[in-house]
Amino acid sequence: MRKILTGVLIFTLTLCLPLFAEVTVLLDNEHIQEYRGKVGKWMRFATKNQFDAEIARISTTLPEVLRVNGTDNIRGLIGSYSFIPYSEKYCKDLEAGGIKREAITCKEDQFIWPVKNVALLTSVFGIRWGKLHEGLDMPSPRGTIVLAVKSGKVVSVGYAGGYGKEIRIEHRNNFITRYAHNSVNYVKEGDFVKQGQVIGLVGSSGNSTGSHLHFEIRSNGIPLDPLDLLPENELLHVKKSRLKNWK
Numbered sequence: 001m002r003k004i005l006t007g008v009l010i011f012t013l014t015l016c017l018p019l020f021a022e023v024t025v026l027l028d029n030e031h032i033q034e035y036r037g038k039v040g041k042w043m044r045f046a047t048k049n050q051f052d053a054e055i056a057r058i059s060t061t062l063p064e065v066l067r068v069n070g071t072d073n074i075r076g077l078i079g080s081y082s083f084i085p086y087s088e089k090y091c092k093d094l095e096a097g098g099i100k101r102e103a104i105t106c107k108e109d110q111f112i113w114p115v116k117n118v119a120l121l122t123s124v125f126g127i128r129w130g131k132l133h134e135g136l137d138m139p140s141p142r143g144t145i146v147l148a149v150k151s152g153k154v155v156s157v158g159y160a161g162g163y164g165k166e167i168r169i170e171h172r173n174n175f176i177t178r179y180a181h182n183s184v185n186y187v188k189e190g191d192f193v194k195q196g197q198v199i200g201l202v203g204s205s206g207n208s209t210g211s212h213l214h215f216e217i218r219s220n221g222i223p224l225d226p227l228d229l230l231p232e233n234e235l236l237h238v239k240k241s242r243l244k245n246w247k
């Protein structure tokens with residue numbers, strides 16, 4: 001009898017496990033972001049005075065700011081984007097003001113959309129102008145935040161000809177995701193990023209006619225149709241008729 005019960009229990013657990021494998025993902029926004037395990041925000045200061053004033057107001061100590069950004073020289077942080085970790089007090093102030101990150105639940109190992117609220121794709125995966133367009137084009141205003149679709153390791157950051165400023169992230173099971181035409185790349189090669197973490201900003205760098213994110217998913221080097229792997233997007237379905245080459 002006991003053996004049968006154990007068998008039933010194991011069988012039930014096996015059935016239930018995939019259902020329970022859900023994770024909570026925090027989505028970075030314009031106010032609260034994450035980098036190298038710290039909560040703060042990517043910011044750019046024109047002068048050292050501005051930098052000092054803002055650090056005193058919202059951040060931790062200067063050595064910690066330098067450490068998070070992997071530098072020992074403050075000069076490198078002026079004029080370009082650096083990550084400013086928030087002090088505990090400033091985190092509490094934000095919380096008191098109702099500013100927080102959206103928490104979503106998704107199945108473990110599921111991709112999320114790299115840009116929030118995508119309602120239109122100007123190009124989908126498929127043959128375009130006689131050659132394969134290997135991803136999705138998501139029109140978005142310049143400066144829209146780009147999120148890591150899954151946790152992984154940044155394997156390249158830089159300028160890639162027609163793709164402009166781009167980032168590639170390697171994920172479990174030999175998946176690589178690619179984010180192109182950015183205006184700013186925040187992360188650095190070798191960084192480990194969390195799903196939902198901001199990695200850069202949308203732009204129109206490289207061979208691009210307007211501000212948009214070109215997004216690819218590859219498996220063992222082979223480009224896949226991201227629409228087969230991204231979660232259902234109700235906003236997008238509304239505008240299905242506007243897709244140029246919807247299959």
Ligand SMILES: [Zn+2]
Nearest residue numbers: 123136137214
């Ligand atoms: Zn494209």
